[in-house]
Amino acid sequence: MKAGRIKQWAVGAAAMALPVLANAQAADPKPWQLNMGRGVTHLSQNAYEAHMLALWICVVIGVLVFGAMAVAMFKFRKSKGAVADQSLTHSTKLEILWTVVPVVLLLAMVFPATSKLIQMYDTRESAMTVKVTGFQWMWKYDYLGEGVSFTSRLDRKSDELRQSGKVIAEGDHDNYLLDVDNVLVLPTDTKIRFVLTADDVIHAWWVPALGWKQDAIPGIVNEAWAEIREPGLYRGQCAELCGKDHGFMPIVVKAVPKAEYQQWLAAEKAKNAPAAPVAAPAAAPAEAAPAETAPAEGETPNTDATAAAATQHAAVAG
Structure with a gap:
């Protein structure tokens, strides 16, 4: 006790x-x-x-x-002899x-x-823009103006564990239901504008460490911004009841220094770039027709060909 x-x-x-x-x-x-x-x-x-x-x-x-x-x-309790004041009046x-x-x-x-x-809500003077689109049950990220986009969904290990039917222990997964296959990579010390929408139902993009939550609504574009000060991994989830797998729609933001972000962005652009077309082999030069040569010394010229040429010339002249 x-x-x-x-x-x-x-x-x-x-x-x-x-x-x-x-x-x-x-x-x-x-x-x-x-x-x-x-x-x-x-x-x-x-x-x-x-x-x-x-x-x-x-x-x-x-x-x-x-x-x-x-x-x-x-x-002022009764055991000390206190008596309730029954003449309390209004006090302006x-x-x-x-x-x-x-x-x-x-x-x-x-x-x-x-x-x-x-x-x-002041998104002015942003250095970059990321479009966030909610789907059942994943997120799509587009780096506007950079030609980089990808989807992000629950990681395979968490998905296998949740469908296994077993009781999940702490050692089975360090970040159970909070890991994704593709993280959203963002630079630190950069004002980033987010535009958020959805493709099917209402979702809500929420990472507590960023300090805000914004709804993603079909047919509507909402805005938000963030300027991350410290590198690290920051996790969140969909904060709107969007369907039966609502609880399996995590968010992972990876904040890295600007130089590292530029390296990652260049690698993503190279990975998504279309393959260069294969050049066709150059055509072989056409063989030149053999030129007529004068008869060598002692060789009899072809009189038939000479006579035919003379006849044709006379006909043209006549």
């Missing part, structure tokens, strides 16, 4: 220390992670800051409210106070939140 009580207190202390420990969290979610991660983009940092501002305001309000309740319950000052304070708090949060929301 005592050990269980100590464990409860430890869990409570960890929950209270959560905002302080948030700085140590990585971009991708971890088991038993409770607080929001910072992510690896400017937009994810904005979202984290807005979240922490709201969280600390809620913490202060909670301390004040529950502190006042604790004081009232323990200091108190009502003004508890109306103005929430309004001030909301205004303190609305201005930074609005500016961050505007930044989220």
